[in-house]
Amino acid sequence: MHHVLCGLADNAALPPELVDRLIAVADEDTAANLARRADLSHAQAVALAAHVEESAVQLAYEGRLTSADVDPVKQPDAALALLDERVGSPEWARLLAADPSVERREKLAVCHGLPSDVVETLAADVDVRVIAELALWTTSDWAARLARHPHAEVRRAVAANEATPPAVLAMLITGEGLPHAQRCLVCDREQKPFVHDRHCPRLDCDLMPGASCDGSHESTLHDMQQAALRNPATPTEAVVGFADHPSLLLRWALAARTDLPSQVYGRLAADPTPGVRADVAENPAIDDALIRVLAGDRDPEVRRRLTHNPHVPLDVLTDLAGTTKIGATLLPRIAAASPAEVEELARSPHPAARMLLAQRRDLPPEIRDALAADPDAKVVKSIASHPGLSEARLRAMIDRHGVRVVAKVAANPDATPAMLEDLTRHEPPVQKAFREVARHPNATGSALHNCLADKQARPLAAGHPALPPHVIAELLTDTDWQVVEAAAANPSLPRAVMSGLIPQL
Template structure:
């Protein structure tokens, strides 16, 4: 974690080349402890002991599981200070009470009990957390959650798509206000259950029903003139509407957005539904959407992998960047298609693998991105692990902090450039430079001396 006042010390705490004695000295400073607590891998016992000495229970929260040796875990479990002994367990319990999502393994470690025992815990907060995090729980456990007396537990059990609701329990769940919206979004509905859900007048339930992929043509027809724009956008994505009806529905919502409707804007821009059914449609049917005026249909079409060449040529030139990115993820995308797409629109870092890592991408072209006027494209040059020092210096001189952060973490970085980046006024850059393993030991000692450590 970057310490805004002393980012070089927090970065040094995360440096994989930092010797044990350096880490022990860092533990005496809040910024050093900030970096050490989030450092990858197991901490040496001397470092963990120093964190306990200087950071007390706050540092003890991070000293659990594989982060420390078995001997250190025993040391913490027997610590004379109860705040230290119970730090991690108290932290987990506090997160439970606040409703913060916790990893299931954390819950098991703190309680020292089996998943099945935790699922039957008398505390509803524990049961709700288990229901929300134990993804592969057996069906009998899921059934027990669906019948739990606490509505928070029942709601947690249906929040995710899996393990789902067994067919024999669907009617009861659709009548349960705690879970009916989540269930109505995912299970096949009968005409009677469809009518009962609409009769609730609950907007969340209405939105869930409209997004249900199992709606029949009659159900969709009954929703298409609804006043709620979220419903109309969802209906427009249904397989049961004609192109003319789809165009009309979306045009009305777009007109409402243009007139200043926040509800219409949210319906169109905030996680709008996608026609996922199109992925499984016959090829001939899918190809009829190649000229669809609504990008979301072309985006789904482009995720297919069995389209003819003529379709790929059209999708590779689509005006919507997401369509082009989806198409470029096919295994046989050409180097030219990938290079042109990245030069025009950059890459999307939160979708993995990135297009720059596509097997057909011409890696030799990465160095040519250094001079690109668009920083979103320029940053891709850093994907070359052997980028020459001269080009790293060029990127280190850029005004965009995220480019300098990327340079500070580059494997080909030299000690001289690391020194320059340590002085960067942007905390994230200085932190990344101090965390680089090329940082000389002598420079580490100077950083500690400057901090009085």
């Protein structure tokens, strides 16, 4: 019954009076589904929050509750959610700043627009985790103040905050102009020097693997530098020197920045670690010359990531497509191709280039139809889901290429009901096609009945509104809970059946 009720809670056709009944018997899981309903009234939201306390937070974030609906003493987590949405009372913030729960004070520190006295209170909290959370999300002025905090963990959080002033970030990354940190999470708990065992057996230990402190708080300072390197507000001149740093993680953090001089990208493109070179390859800030160098990289992942660079020249992309596993995805450079480039790609002698173009779903009809008649099955498979293709062209694809294109044809938005039925009877059967048919809006009851025989397509078919009502009702007792929930959520489930599924109080 639990899965039936969860499914009913998602059923868009559930009438208001049955929503009321379901609220009265809902458990936490059912309440979570009910809280997502687009038609949930304010009165129903208040009733749900009162019946299932855990749902109040979700309802607050969904905008279903107001400050008048929440008692911050009895529902502190819902009050936090409203504060996070900037619709809570300032008095709530003052109350929660003194909450005995560290987790709640941490959540409060994330909220924007807090009264200044609350920020002062949080900045002086007895638990450094609260101060660090504040430092991560606070304003520019407060970030500058907290950069001088004696605890290195707070400074690490300031380094990740994009509101931190650039000059302060530069000081954090170099250490110049700031007093030395006095403590870190490691020396707070352990005798110096200490290196945390990467396979620590202590169940109550929350130190990161490899965390260490010899008095200089080295692991936290390293994390702080990494955070600052990833922070786009950190000045370019403060980060360029890290291109040759012995730490792989610091070089890697630098590789994704888009504000570096070309010679720095060149040094990173020669890094011995493929992951660093791969991040550089996808970086839209690198120039044409470096793109062509990286196109010859020995690592296949570097070359694959280069194909995702929005500025890769088409000739380089075409060459890479023939030797690199790109997958069925629309690449940024292909999506941005001009009409002239689209025609050029469509005429390419390389099937891989035509296949990349076929991933677009906005092609001119003449190019779309030409690719649909392509002799290469991979090109046809890529174009098969393009809207606007006629039934005759779709059937011709299957006649020429068989099982290689059946699933993609089934995913075409213009596939007719008759064609979808035929695809579910295709010999040999294509498992992916059943899933595509089961989610297709044009699928008929007969086609969906055939999909029920496939284990992965069965839950999808059970939720399809074209499935006959009596079949939907039968699936409510299925052995697969996913099928049960999908059937209960099916808007074609008869109202009388819905009513009978909800227990009477």
